[in-house]
Amino acid sequence: MTRVCHLSSxxxxxxxxxxxxECVSLAEAGFDTHLVINATPLEVEKAAVKGVKLHPLRPISGRFSRMVQQAWQCYKLGKHLDADIYHFHDAELIPYGILLSLAGKKVIYDVHEDLPKDILSKDWIPRWARGKVAGAAGVLEHLGARSFFSIATATPFIARRFRLMNPKSMDINNYPLPDELARALAPVARKRQVCYVGGICRVRGIRPLIEALPLLPDMRLVLCGRFSEADFERELCALPGWGQVDYLGYVDRDTVGKVMAESMAGAVTLFPVPNYLDSLPIKMFEYMAAELPVIASDFPLWRQIINDADAGLCVDPQSPAAIASAIRRLADDPALIEHMGKSGRQAVLSSYNWPTEADKLIKFYKDLM
Known part of the structure; x- marks a missing residue:
């Protein structure tokens, strides 16, 4: 049996x-599947039920400690497993991916984001240094991509960039599991609330979303996710609209499903930074899978997806008034909510779903053997 090892620090x-x-799909396809990652004992048990052997990393606090010490720990644990294929998910593991390649292993780099573009919007990197760091990251990816056996990317746009460095690059799009968030046969009543699920930072557009709330006094925002910076959390808590926010923090997938089922729209109003313009945000497709109309940033690619599916409304993500207007339009028309919700789910079932991508992933792996 072919042994595969996924690595993430x-x-x-x-x-x-x-x-x-990825890991569950590989296990179901008959691969001996291992995952080295930060995890709790309970998560190790849950993974075993799905046929995946999970190897937890020793917890390390601090961003830079993680990027150095935990990356090394991840490599050492993974190397000990002596897998046939290594599949890693974080840029700090690129040097170790190169070492595994030099040792004769088949290595896949899974690129979730356009890293150089992503770095340009990182608040924790001084503005004057972002261009230099982004350039260095691009060089590192270029060196790695030429060493690795193949590249898997989360969007076709990232795959296009990597094919210039490694022709064995393929997009394995991060589309949703279609049944995970589906509304029940007897769905719960929708509340006058909009939800946002995901990481919380400035460029995710959360501030204008909260600033829209005072324009809609009877509307609430359910916010699920972790803040990237404590200062930004304090900034948002001081806004007048924060009194209309139900902040749940990081929640499990069952709670995500419940929040989406009770909401009348899902927001993905990310700012127009370079990394987002051609991205395929998983939350947009998860909202669609949950029969939830999407209020999305008016980027050309997103507008095409939303309009073709008739699954929501596109707005200026930096305009509280535009966001409030879209929410009000939906709140005033329950039939439109149901129509857009069902249209979005149908688009997921026909085009934007994980089973289609899982087939690509399995073929991708079999072609390596």
Missing amino acids: AHCGLDVRIFFK
């Missing part, structure tokens, strides 16, 4: 793309 536990989609 930056993600946690039962990550949706890494564990539930």
Whole structure:
């Protein structure tokens, strides 16, 4: 049996793309599947039920400690497993991916983001240094991509960039598991609330979303996710609209499903930074899978997806008034909510779903053997 080992020093536990989609799909296809990642004992047990052997990393606090010490720990644990194929998910593991390649292993680099573009919007990197760091990251990816056997990317746009460095690059799009968030046969009543699920930072557009709330006094925002910076959390808590926010923090997938089922729209109003313009945000497709109309940033690619599916409304993500207007339009028309919700789910079932991508992933792996 072919042994495969996924490596991640930056993600946690039962990550949706890494564990539930890729690792579980590989295990179901008959691969001896291992995952080295930050995890709890309970998560190790849950992974075993799905046929995945999870190897937890020793917890390390601090961003830079993780990027150095935990990356090394991840490599050492993974190397000990002596897998046939190594599949890693974080840029800090690129040097170790090169070492595994030099040792004769087949190595896949899974690129979740356009890293150089992503770095340009990182608040924790001084503005004057972002261009230099982004350039260095691009050089590192270029060196690695030429060494690795193949590249898997989360969007076709990232795959296009990597094919210039490694022709064995393929997009394995991060589309949703279609049944995970489906509304029940007897769905719960929708509340006058909009939800946002995901990481919380400035460029995710959360501030204008909260600033829209005072324009809609009877509307609430359910916010699920972790803040990237404590200062930004304090900034948002001081806004007048914060009184209309139900902040749940990081929640499990069952709670995500419940929040989406009770909401009348899902927001993905990310700012127009370079990394987002051609991205395919998983939350947009998860809202669609949950029969939830999407209020999305008016980027050309997103507008095409939303309009073709008739699954929501596109707005200026930096305009509280535009966001409030879209929410009000939906709140005033329950039939439109149901129509857009059902249209979005149909688009997921026909085009934007993980089973289609899982077939690509399995073929991708079999072609390596």
